[in-house]
Amino acid sequence: MSRKKPGVILYGPPAAGKDTVTRALAELHRRYGQFARLKIGSGRSVGYRMGTTAQLRKLKAADDVVYANLRYGNTYVLDRPGLDSAFAAGVPVVHLGQIDGIRALVNGYAADWLVVLLWCPREVTAQRSAGRGDSDTAARLAAWDATREDLDAHPDLAWDLTVDTTTAAPQDAARLIDQLLMRQAGATTA
Numbered sequence: 001m002s003r004k005k006p007g008v009i010l011y012g013p014p015a016a017g018k019d020t021v022t023r024a025l026a027e028l029h030r031r032y033g034q035f036a037r038l039k040i041g042s043g044r045s046v047g048y049r050m051g052t053t054a055q056l057r058k059l060k061a062a063d064d065v066v067y068a069n070l071r072y073g074n075t076y077v078l079d080r081p082g083l084d085s086a087f088a089a090g091v092p093v094v095h096l097g098q099i100d101g102i103r104a105l106v107n108g109y110a111a112d113w114l115v116v117l118l119w120c121p122r123e124v125t126a127q128r129s130a131g132r133g134d135s136d137t138a139a140r141l142a143a144w145d146a147t148r149e150d151l152d153a154h155p156d157l158a159w160d161l162t163v164d165t166t167t168a169a170p171q172d173a174a175r176l177i178d179q180l181l182m183r184q185a186g187a188t189t190a
Helices: 018-028 055-062 078-089 099-109 122-131 137-153 172-185
Strands: 004-011 033-034 037-040 048-052 065-073 074-079 091-096 111-120 163-164
Touching: 004 018, 004 099, 004 172, 018 033, 018 172, 037 055, 055 065, 055 074, 065 078, 065 099, 074 078, 074 099, 078 091, 091 099, 091 111, 091 163, 099 111, 099 137, 111 172, 163 172
Parallel strands: 004 091, 004 111, 033 091, 037 048, 111 163
Antiparallel strands: 037 074, 065 074
């Protein structure tokens, strides 16, 4: 039986359903909660812990940055203190769009990570982005392209679960994730 706490990584392009599946997980069981990455920059603040460059420097100096990436003109950080707090509260669901981020998290933060690929075609990302009122759909499509290139460059990466969000309901994806995570953690019931 594992001694590490379970966590979920949802990987996929913009508008693949990471937020929607995370909400479905939280509705399924209150133990699940989205990990609020530290965001240095501007724009949307919902779902993030807004930080400063001084705060980022302190985290780097303390070797508390597990992974950081630049996208949409902002810096997004997976930080050790934030992850510690998220695990203390339950099962964190971490959203990522870079395979380097998955590897950094799996190798840099001790947990039983369930790694899930959520996917949708590029045209679906465009439709969903426009439908939710994004003002930066072109940037999101560029991120979709980068995600596809990232996947193509890492064909060796093994996914615990792959979900096509154009055919699977968020609640079904959440149930599958929960079942796999509980099995991985050695639990018999959710």
